[in-house]
Amino acid sequence: MVSSRRPLHAPWVDPRVEFVAIDFLAPVEEIIAQLKPICAPVTHAYFASYVHDDDFHILGDKEVPQFRNSMDVVDTVCPVLQRVSLQTGGKYYGVHLGPVKVPLDESFPQYDDQGYNFYYNQEDYLREVQTRRRCWSYNVIRPSAINGYAPHANGMSEALTVAIYMLICRELAQPATFLGNEYFWNSIDDNSYAPSFGGSDGLGFDAGPLQGPGAPEPNFETAKRQAKTLRKEIDMLEWAKDKQEVWDSGKAEACSWGTWGFFDGATGKPRLTFSSINRQGSMTFRSFENARVLPSHKALTGRK
Numbered sequence: 001m002v003s004s005r006r007p008l009h010a011p012w013v014d015p016r017v018e019f020v021a022i023d024f025l026a027p028v029e030e031i032i033a034q035l036k037p038i039c040a041p042v043t044h045a046y047f048a049s050y051v052h053d054d055d056f057h058i059l060g061d062k063e064v065p066q067f068r069n070s071m072d073v074v075d076t077v078c079p080v081l082q083r084v085s086l087q088t089g090g091k092y093y094g095v096h097l098g099p100v101k102v103p104l105d106e107s108f109p110q111y112d113d114q115g116y117n118f119y120y121n122q123e124d125y126l127r128e129v130q131t132r133r134r135c136w137s138y139n140v141i142r143p144s145a146i147n148g149y150a151p152h153a154n155g156m157s158e159a160l161t162v163a164i165y166m167l168i169c170r171e172l173a174q175p176a177t178f179l180g181n182e183y184f185w186n187s188i189d190d191n192s193y194a195p196s197f198g199g200s201d202g203l204g205f206d207a208g209p210l211q212g213p214g215a216p217e218p219n220f221e222t223a224k225r226q227a228k229t230l231r232k233e234i235d236m237l238e239w240a241k242d243k244q245e246v247w248d249s250g251k252a253e254a255c256s257w258g259t260w261g262f263f264d265g266a267t268g269k270p271r272l273t274f275s276s277i278n279r280q281g282s283m284t285f286r287s288f289e290n291a292r293v294l295p296s297h298k299a300l301t302g303r304k
Contacts, residue, residue: 002020020038024067035073042078043081063121086138088122088123089119090104092123094111104144156259160259178233179267218233232267250295251292
């Protein structure tokens, strides 16, 4: 059984999969009434819901109650439950709130987060619910940035945002200038394509090649060297305000799917957030091309 708050973008082809639209911020009793008739045989539950806000200090306002509701429901309507998997992410280590020790490691204990790290609340409640019946186990996975396909807009989409930015620059006959800061340009980061067990791929991700071959070396004027606060050469929120009329590639609405505020933070950060887990992965745009969200490589270049 698969659930999300909004309807599916496309129907499931696999007949074994049943979709139910559920808002886990609704009253628990209502959710139980919807799921109880179909969840009796469920043995494994995977929680990967996330409601993004560029103000990191209020993320917990929705993340915590929706997870608590989901766990109360799952523990009630799944009598033969065996395992629960909670997907967290790099924010577990506090990378969104301030400097952290790198490389990030799964052995790091919870720190004094002043109540802002919602993943701690989720993990603690997962353990609490598990002790009620002690008949199922759990695991927590912590992938870093996930560059993969999504059929619609979401709060954090690095791959699609980069693609939209570069395609608009191409249409305007302007160089796709690196939009972050000099420190991040000369640093390495990590990403995941398909998270499994714990992770990021652990492979060095260099921001430089994002511009593509032959692109000029960026000339940093406002975001030189390393700073103590967020700094970027280009404010992407401002840059993107008048670009819809330029966008004529792929889906018309895809231009509004760019997560410009998130990307400002991702490339303008003044510190490293590198993880130590060694999982193999890659950054890809092919799935967006196949879904006709982005134009194909062949359409852009004339080559296969």
